[in-house]
Amino acid sequence: MDYEIFDLGDVTLQSGVTLPSAYLAYKTYGRLNEKKDNVIVYPTAFGDQHVQNEWLIGVGKSLDPQKYFIIVPNLLGNGLSSSPSNTPPPFDRANFPQVTIYDNVKFQHRLVTEKFGIQKIALVVGWSMGGIQSFQWGASYPDMVERIAPFAGVAKTWPHTYVVLDGMKAALMAAVRFDSSQLHQLTSADMRTVGRVYGGWGLSQAFYREELYRGLGFDSLADFMAGVWEDSFIQMDPHNVLAMLWTGQHADISANPSYNGDFGKALRSIKAHACIMPGSTDLFCSADDNEYEANLIPHAVFNPIRSIWGHFAGRGINRADNQFIDDNLKRLLALPTNG
Structure with missing residues (x-):
């Protein structure tokens, strides 16, 4: 530790x-x-x-x-x-x-x-x-x-920041069909979608257009989406993410x-x-x-x-x-x- x-x-x-x-x-x-x-x-x-x-x-x-x-x-x-x-x-x-x-x-x-x-x-x-x-x-x-x-x-x-965070939250809620009584069923695998939602907000249009992800060692956009956005979010606990999203919103x-x-x-x-x-x-x-x-x-x-x-x-x-x-x-x- x-x-x-x-x-x-x-x-x-x-x-x-x-x-x-x-x-x-x-x-x-x-x-x-x-x-x-x-x-x-x-x-x-x-x-x-x-x-x-x-x-x-x-x-x-x-x-x-x-x-x-x-x-x-x-x-x-x-x-x-x-x-x-x-x-x-x-x-x-x-x-x-x-x-x-x-x-x-x-x-x-x-x-x-x-x-x-x-x-x-x-x-x-x-x-x-x-x-x-x-x-x-x-x-x-x-x-x-x-x-x-x-x-x-x-x-x-x-308000716009709130909407972006709400999109991330909705990706998790959709995994349990928006039934908050089923939130305990969420797993880290459900975080893949959240990562993909965030991928369009974390970096600018020009970053993607100029393919700067190649400088980070990714040969394609698909590799970058999986290797950065999916991988980084899948390591997070979905309940922790929901708590931090509430704090942020x-x-x-x-x-x-x-x-x-x-x-x-x-x-x-x-x-x-x-x-x-x-x-x-x-x-x-x-x-x-x-x-x-x-x-x-x-x-x-x-x-x-x-x-x-x-x-x-x-x-x-x-x-x-x-x-x-x-x-x-x-x-x-x-x-x-x-x-």
């Missing part, structure tokens, strides 16, 4: 449901300095675990473990933190309660403060649903978070008692320096949505990743995109704080 567990105990979720013996799986890189002010929080995205975040961590990179103490908390529902696949009855599999982005960040805050005694965070950074969490950190704890850097992630699930940094649905107020309340990096060809976390959000954040820079890799411009695969993200994070970390 290359990660640690933080026991949360019995937690009451935003839904009002109490999840017993909940826990966060997390991994740290580097050392916490004496002042405890070299902290970077880097939450995971939908379907990812901490290992998938490691491409951005390393000596000489923006997330340099020789300079920073980097905490990667795993999303609830991802199979490592409390999830449908690892929670005993009565909250196992399809019975797992609904967990929000707000819940996730609240529990991460407990990890950071209770486990490590941290009061200031230099940066919260994340891709996709990790990006939503970085926005949530900035809105929930504006006096604690000095910088945020969401890439290919929006501050709420806009209902993400909104203002959907909590602090802001009562006032999205503009939530964005304006973020005090952190923000570097917002959408993929310029992202089909479902669109640059337009991010630009709207950036315009409401007092100290935000809007800096799209000019790339035909779509949503996956932030996935750590394409070298030019990786360099762009890393360079921007270095610039952001060099900025003086707002006090």
Whole structure:
């Protein structure tokens, strides 16, 4: 096991449901300095675990473990933190309660403060649903978070984003003929269809037209669809995926008692320096949505990743995109704080 567990105990979720013996799986890189002010929080995205975040961590990179103490908390529902696949009855599999982005960040805050005694965070950074969490950190704890850097992630699930996630959910529901009482019958094999649904959204039209999958070692589109989309999704537990889809579909940094649905107020309340990096060809976390959000954040820079890799411009695969993200994070970390 290359990660640690933080026991949360019995937690009451935003839904009002109490999840017993909940826990966060997390991994740290580097050392916490004496002042405890070299902290970077880097939450995971939908379907990812901490290992998938490691491409951005390393000596000489923006997330340099020789300079920073980097905490990667795993999303609830991802199979490592409390999830449908690892929670005993009565909250196992399809019975797992609904967990929000707000819940996730609240529990991460407990990890950071209770486990490590941290009061200031230099940066919260994340891709996709990790990006939503970085926005949530900035809105929930504006006096604690000095910088945020969401890439290919929006501050709420806009209607089109919701529809894309709903298509993925529908692929699983169709496997049990839309009978929610039969959800326990779902297996990983049913995830093949979800992967194929997502394949049209994760990358741009130009990526496919220019056959960039050949550079990844695939000789044909059919091989790429099977070798990437099917294979990566078939490794995921379908109940975990349904839980994370619910979290994603209902993400909104203002959907909590602090802001009562006032999205503009939530964005304006973020005090952190923000570097917002959408993929310029992202089909479902669109640059337009991010630009709207950036315009409401007092100290935000809007800096799209000019790339035909779509949503996956932030996935750590394409070298030019990786360099762009890393360079921007270095610039952001060099900025003086707002006090």
